[in-house]
Amino acid sequence: MPNRRLVSKELADLFGVLANPDRIRIIEELRNGEVDVNGLQHALDVPQSRISQHLALLRAHRIVSERRDGRHVYYHLQQPSLAAWILQGLDFSAGEVGFGEQMREAIEEVRTIWSSAPEHETEEALG
Secondary structure, eight states, rough: OOOHHHHHHHHHHHHHOSSHHHHHHHHHGGSSEEEEHHHHHHTTTTHHHHHHHHHHHHHHTTTTEEEEETTEEEEEESTTHHHHHHHHHHHHHHTTTTOOOOHHHHHHHHHHHHHHSSSSHHHHOOO
16 A cells, blocks of 8 residues: 555656646657757747756656756756657547547647657747
């Protein structure tokens, strides 16, 4: 019984960290490898300070790691399979009964972008 509580708490903490659209988008941007803060800012069209705050939280929860190269800091996923796991979550979302056709189309577009694009997309492509 105590192990179930411990594991449930850890999962709840992970889901809490993931429960932010910017952090999900950061994870998906890092799916193909290292990116620096400027690259994330350009790809996501989010202020650098906000990206840095999200990265600090993701680092604190061991979701991302950093590599320093001189004055540049590059971030990468500790477990790249997390990005694939989030992508699989779209299957669950796509099955929601209350979603209209527009939302289903948006999910399919994002699935295509996240599962195939090796480079950073623009804000218009990521929505």
